[in-house]
Amino acid sequence: MQYFVQQLINGLTLGSIYGLIAIGYTMVYGIIGMINFAHGDIFMVGAFTALIVFLILGALFYSVPVVVALLIMMIVGMLLTSLYNWTIEKVAYRPLRGSFRLAPLITAIGMSIALSNFVQVTQGPRNKPIPPLVSQVYTIDGISVSLKQIIIVLVTAVLLAIFWYLVNRTALGRAQRACEQDRKMAALLGVDVDRTISITFIMGAALAAVAGTLFLMYYGVVVFSDGFVPGVKAFTAAVLGGIGSLPGAVLGGLLIGFIESMWSAYFSIDYKDVAAFSILAIVLIFLPSGILGRPEVEKV
Amino acid sequence: MAVTVSPERDVVATPVQRAFREALYAGAIALGLFVLFIGLRTDQNISNELILVRRWGLLALVVVLTAVGRFLYVAYAQPFAASLKVADVATGLLPESMATRFFRLPYFIAAIVIAFALLVLAGSLDGLLGPDLAGYARFLRALAIIYAVASVMFYFRSFIHAHFSALGVSALALYPVIVVLTLALYTGSVAGGFQGSLKWVDNFGIQILIYVMLAWGLNIVIGLAGLLDLGYVAFYAVGAYAYALLGTHFGLSFWILLPAAGCMAAFWGVMLGFPVLRLRGDYLAIVTLAFGEIIRLVLINWREVTNGSARISGIPKVSFFGLMSFNVSDPNYIAKVLNIATSSAYYKIFLYYLILGLCLLTAFVTIRLRRLPVGRAWEALREDEIACRSLGINTTTTKLTAFATGAMFGGFAGSFFAARQGFVSPESFVFLESAIVLAIVVLGGMGSLAGIAVAALVMIGGTEALRELDFLKRVFGPDFTPELYRMLLFGMAMVIVMLWKPRGFVGSREPTAFLKERKTVSGSFTKEGHG
Numbered sequence: 001m002q003y004f005v006q007q008l009i010n011g012l013t014l015g016s017i018y019g020l021i022a023i024g025y026t027m028v029y030g031i032i033g034m035i036n037f038a039h040g041d042i043f044m045v046g047a048f049t050a051l052i053v054f055l056i057l058g059a060l061f062y063s064v065p066v067v068v069a070l071l072i073m074m075i076v077g078m079l080l081t082s083l084y085n086w087t088i089e090k091v092a093y094r095p096l097r098g099s100f101r102l103a104p105l106i107t108a109i110g111m112s113i114a115l116s117n118f119v120q121v122t123q124g125p126r127n128k129p130i131p132p133l134v135s136q137v138y139t140i141d142g143i144s145v146s147l148k149q150i151i152i153v154l155v156t157a158v159l160l161a162i163f164w165y166l167v168n169r170t171a172l173g174r175a176q177r178a179c180e181q182d183r184k185m186a187a188l189l190g191v192d193v194d195r196t197i198s199i200t201f202i203m204g205a206a207l208a209a210v211a212g213t214l215f216l217m218y219y220g221v222v223v224f225s226d227g228f229v230p231g232v233k234a235f236t237a238a239v240l241g242g243i244g245s246l247p248g249a250v251l252g253g254l255l256i257g258f259i260e261s262m263w264s265a266y267f268s269i270d271y272k273d274v275a276a277f278s279i280l281a282i283v284l285i286f287l288p289s290g291i292l293g294r295p296e297v298e299k300v
Numbered sequence: 301m302a303v304t305v306s307p308e309r310d311v312v313a314t315p316v317q318r319a320f321r322e323a324l325y326a327g328a329i330a331l332g333l334f335v336l337f338i339g340l341r342t343d344q345n346i347s348n349e350l351i352l353v354r355r356w357g358l359l360a361l362v363v364v365l366t367a368v369g370r371f372l373y374v375a376y377a378q379p380f381a382a383s384l385k386v387a388d389v390a391t392g393l394l395p396e397s398m399a400t401r402f403f404r405l406p407y408f409i410a411a412i413v414i415a416f417a418l419l420v421l422a423g424s425l426d427g428l429l430g431p432d433l434a435g436y437a438r439f440l441r442a443l444a445i446i447y448a449v450a451s452v453m454f455y456f457r458s459f460i461h462a463h464f465s466a467l468g469v470s471a472l473a474l475y476p477v478i479v480v481l482t483l484a485l486y487t488g489s490v491a492g493g494f495q496g497s498l499k500w501v502d503n504f505g506i507q508i509l510i511y512v513m514l515a516w517g518l519n520i521v522i523g524l525a526g527l528l529d530l531g532y533v534a535f536y537a538v539g540a541y542a543y544a545l546l547g548t549h550f551g552l553s554f555w556i557l558l559p560a561a562g563c564m565a566a567f568w569g570v571m572l573g574f575p576v577l578r579l580r581g582d583y584l585a586i587v588t589l590a591f592g593e594i595i596r597l598v599l600i601n602w603r604e605v606t607n608g609s610a611r612i613s614g615i616p617k618v619s620f621f622g623l624m625s626f627n628v629s630d631p632n633y634i635a636k637v638l639n640i641a642t643s644s645a646y647y648k649i650f651l652y653y654l655i656l657g658l659c660l661l662t663a664f665v666t667i668r669l670r671r672l673p674v675g676r677a678w679e680a681l682r683e684d685e686i687a688c689r690s691l692g693i694n695t696t697t698t699k700l701t702a703f704a705t706g707a708m709f710g711g712f713a714g715s716f717f718a719a720r721q722g723f724v725s726p727e728s729f730v731f732l733e734s735a736i737v738l739a740i741v742v743l744g745g746m747g748s749l750a751g752i753a754v755a756a757l758v759m760i761g762g763t764e765a766l767r768e769l770d771f772l773k774r775v776f777g778p779d780f781t782p783e784l785y786r787m788l789l790f791g792m793a794m795v796i797v798m799l800w801k802p803r804g805f806v807g808s809r810e811p812t813a814f815l816k817e818r819k820t821v822s823g824s825f826t827k828e829g830h831g
Contacts, residue, residue, distance in 0.1 A: 092795050106739055106743070107795045110795040123342055284576075288583060
């Protein structure tokens with residue numbers, strides 16, 4: 001039982017990170033109907049920005065409180081990563097809006113390749129380890145919970161609350177939901193569609209940057225190719241939860257996190273990704289539009 | 301174009317003023333994007349801690365270059381491109397097109413003279429100019445040759461367009477012969493010709509043709525049936541491992557295993573096809589992607605069978621239909637049978653013709669299948685699944701045959717790949733490969749075989765050519781490795797080509813079914829990838 005709860009906590013930690021990335025996928029998909037393949041690499045850029053900011057802080061000040069350091073890493077990461085996603089949208093996706101459906105997918109894959117190789121070229125191909133930021137571990141009743149995990153879950157919860165408020169209670173969120181339902185109608189009613197889409201990309205990137213910072217803090221290492229696997233898993237999570245649905249993305253992220261940690265704990269760690277992908281396939285066979293997704297209505 | 305909210309600002313501003321503003325914005329954005337990534341570099345010091353290395357000079361250079369580039373684009377390139385579309389008031393004619401201005405007889409003659417002079421001087425270039433300038437001279441020579449060839453192609457463009465496939469196939473068939481003859485003349489000996497041809501036949505010829513074959517195979521699934529498959533590399537892997545395992549353990553010949561590998565890959569295509577039958581569009585995309593990853597992870601982790609990341613090596617070579625072998629130790633080694641000098645180039649040239657044959661088989665089957673009921677059903681499925689079903693087409697078998705046929709060609713390509721490499725490892729079958737093949741299919745204009753071949757030539761040939769730019773080391777210092785930039789440029793090229801030609805290189809389609817006369821239709825009228 002203790003072992004199970006322990007795995008549940010590990011799964012929750014992983015799932016929070018996946019959920020944060022998955023929101024970026026699902027929001028972009030909901031609003032312009034494209035798979036933003038570069039989003040995984042945006043996450044990686046976020047992690048790298050956090051790493052560099054951490055090193056700058058280390059070089060400038062003798063010692064910085066961990067909380068302050070983490071906050072600065074997150075904020076700078078959010079700003080710069082948003083700038084990346086905003087630029088990519090403007091350069092590579094916007095000119096192709098209204099073109100045929102595979103065109104932005106190809107530019108997104110191209111951007112993903114370009115981003116990860118850009119980081120490889122400018123920062124070098126090796127692993128970048130940092131000393132552990134927080135190392136406290138609390139043991140309650142035989143279950144050990146590290147402070148890192150608590151921070152991850154807390155930050156995710158706070159961000160999701162802010163995010164929920166933004167989408168459901170503000171004019172911006174209303175504009176986003178309107179664009180998602182019918183872009184042309186929204187434009188006719190005075191919603192600035194281009195701006196709304198840009199902001200969607202910025203929000204997705206900001207969440208991915210936080211996920212990147214948390215990832216760096218949790219694993220203590222980042223490398224230029226780190227965008228792909230978490231990116232694919234987060235995308236899997238978004239599809240599993242029903243792509244286009246925001247609660248679905250979080251739910252899918254948590255599910256993928258649980259599946260992964262349970263499978264590595266009870267079966268084999270080598271096949272944890274195989275398990276996650278197989279469950280995706282099985283779920284989609286029975287629920288073709290994901291768990292919380294609205295079924296697609298075919299119109300003739 | 302987007303409608304600007306305050307048009308008067310753009311009207312008042314001259315292009316140069318506007319360009320200044322845009323350049324400032326571009327510079328500021330570039331500064332934001334690159335300040336941490338180019339301005340600073342994380343490096344390990346002696347005690348293995350990360351330290352930051354400052355590169356403000358490089359950062360300034362990149363930012364200034366971005367701003368200047370944006371300035372030139374907005375101030376000159378954009379008005380110039382717009383002016384090309386405006387007809388002259390007096391004559392009512394459009395201005396001369398860029399291509400006719402670019403390809404002119406005097407330039408052509410100059411290019412020929414430069415190329416010829418530098419070819420004659422080739423041996424003494426290093427002595428005359430020193431190694432630095434000689435590198436530039438060789439680069440100039442390559443440019444001159446490319447320009448001359450392009451001019452000839454431009455001059456005969458209507459002829460080439462009319463006889464594209466015949467010319468293309470004969471050029472491909474003659475390619476190794478031409479390479480060997482040219483190099484033999486150049487080095488003055490036949491052996492030298494064969495030895496020098498290795499790079500050209502292997503790195504350029506075979507490499508490009510493998511991608512052509514993969515892209516043509518994937519074209520059946522995406523271009524014809526409209527099913528977005530992001531895990532095509534899985535079938536490539538199945539084919540490669542089928543040949544690797546059966547060839548090394550049972551010693552079976554390539555010629556038995558080639559069809560076997562194709563069948564196995566087709567079987568896996570059906571296996572994948574069944575669960576995804578009900579899925580549409582992006583759900584299909586993610587499940588195929590997941591399938592590709594599953595196959596790769598199994599290959600890595602099932603060490604007892606696949607040897608994991610340690611790769612399977614010692615895969616037997618292909619024999620010349622059992623008559624001659626390409627192993628030097630065998631009694632029927634080709635050089636012994638034909639009584640010629642020993643060279644490893646024979647095997648590469650043989651492999652070149654083998655993959656060319658496989659490519660042509662793929663193309664032939666694709667063209668013929670399009671005229672059979674099943675091919676018509678694929679295209680109908682791509683255009684409208686509901687209409688297709690209501691006309692009584694069995695969508696299940698139609699989708700499955702598309703998956704199976706596409707997968708079979710992937711399997712063929714895979715077993716060829718294993719035979720060519722001599723080893724297989726899971727690293728060859730990453731998602732990036734699927735993405736590259738998909739990019740080639742889309743960039744070529746989905747459904748157009750010629751366009752896809754051109755796209756493979758440009759994208760794969762272009763990135764391979766980067767390996768040749770060694771002289772850049774002299775410009776940027778010895779640490780500079782052009783190969784590192786290969787995939788960066790590949791990714792950017794994908795974006796740029798897509799923005800420039802969203803419907804691919806060949807944007808028109810030849811309909812297979814038509815009334816009275818065949819009319820070429822624009823690619824925008826065909827649907828794509830709705831699953």
